[in-house]
Amino acid sequence: MNAEPALDIAAWTDAQTKEHLRARGGLKWTSVPAGAIGAGVAEMDLPLAPAITTALHDAVDRGLTGYLPPALAAGVADATAGWQARYGWRVDPADVHPVASVVTGFRIVLEHLTDPRAPVVLPVPAYMPFLTVPATAGRELRTVPMRIVRDDAGGAGRGGRYEFDLPAIAAALTPGAVFVLTNPHNPTGRVFTDDELLAVADVIDAAEAIVFADEIHAPLTMPGFTHRPYAALSAATAAHTIGGTSASKGWNIPGLGCGQLILTSDSAREAWERLDPFTKHGGGVTPLGAVGTIAAYTGGAGHLAACVAYLAAGRDLFAAELARSLPAAHLFPLEGTYLGWLDLRGVPADPATVGERVGVFGVDGTACGMPGFLRVNLAMPHPLLIETAGRLGQLA
Ligand SMILES: Cc1ncc(COP(=O)(O)O)c(C=O)c1O
Known part of the structure; x- marks a missing residue:
């Protein structure tokens, strides 16, 4: 079993800006316009486990x-x-x-x-x-x-x-x-x-x-x-x-x-x-x-536990921010995964146009077989979760 070098996951992730994330080159951030929020495909912005990077380098x-x-x-x-x-x-x-x-x-x-x-x-x-x-x-x-x-x-x-x-x-x-x-x-x-x-x-x-x-x-x-x-x-x-x-x-x-x-x-x-x-x-x-x-x-168990703690805190932060910014939306309680499921049926917004309108690119619920909803990937830096909730508030 590999020892896991210490890494401050919260500090590392919080420091990632949209520009850093685009520059990293992953699908989630490079498939949206510059300045917008990539919240679609299920990739995480958190750091890779050191046990994995070491093994891959080797x-x-x-x-x-x-x-x-x-x-x-x-x-x-x-x-x-x-x-x-x-x-x-x-x-x-x-x-x-x-x-x-x-x-x-x-x-x-x-x-x-x-x-x-x-x-x-x-x-x-x-x-x-x-x-x-x-x-x-x-x-x-x-x-x-x-x-x-x-x-x-x-x-x-x-x-x-x-x-x-x-x-x-x-x-x-x-x-x-x-x-x-x-x-x-x-x-x-x-x-x-x-x-x-x-x-x-x-x-x-x-x-x-x-x-x-x-x-x-x-x-x-x-x-x-x-x-x-x-x-x-x-x-x-x-x-x-x-x-x-x-x-x-x-x-x-x-x-x-x-x-x-x-x-x-x-x-x-x-x-x-x-x-x-x-x-x-x-x-x-x-x-x-x-x-x-x-x-x-x-x-990778220790690294995963720290990631889950960061994701859980982000989930709670986003829920609180969204309740303030867009009270007509309903965010389902997230018991597992980092994928927030938002009921937008009480909001005057077609989920398919949310990206264009406010720059939050999630997954239109229609692709999941359920129109009227938006899937929002919450595995992003906490400051960007606050920005995401604020942008969604502009739908009101
Ligand atoms: C429920 C579920 N199954 C499967 C996958 C895809 O897994 P894989 O890339 O191994 O096909 C995902 C990816 O987000 C998923 O959420």
């Missing part, structure tokens, strides 16, 4: 830029299983398969590991590719809107959270259907409770369906909430689940190209064994992705 110095060697694939499997143990899930490393990304893994699931005639059932709002990838795999998509349950005990009607509409999900499922369960949930910010997950499990079992459990945001579970891996809930959930995860969100390394599928059912294991060699190699996992992933899972 790998580059060794010229480790070829194809993925078996020892690194095994290292990813061991490190993934080790990380999942933190959530109380005992994963056999033999069940962990590196894939180029979680979305690549999802495609493999749809194209090779599940019944091609069965539909994909997706609660919406959802992470955007889940709305488009099923068609590319020739699969029928059935979207099921989640329910907003208001809890006015939160004060001034600002409570309220998304829940699954179980009867509607049950009605959409057929035997072999793939139900996409994202937890923590992008974009609503929910971290589902055991009771909610067990209720989903009953519906899945009754329908003889499959769950694709995307738990990529698990490392970004906010303080006060607990991530429970779905497959770890019971023998029944393990038997009907294919898990997808990655260090890419928690440690901000999606560009390195390494996610993981976790297979816990005999049918998925057998289907995996029958795959062609290219697909079995995960569709392009890179050695640098594997090195970064192993460093994150085995040496």
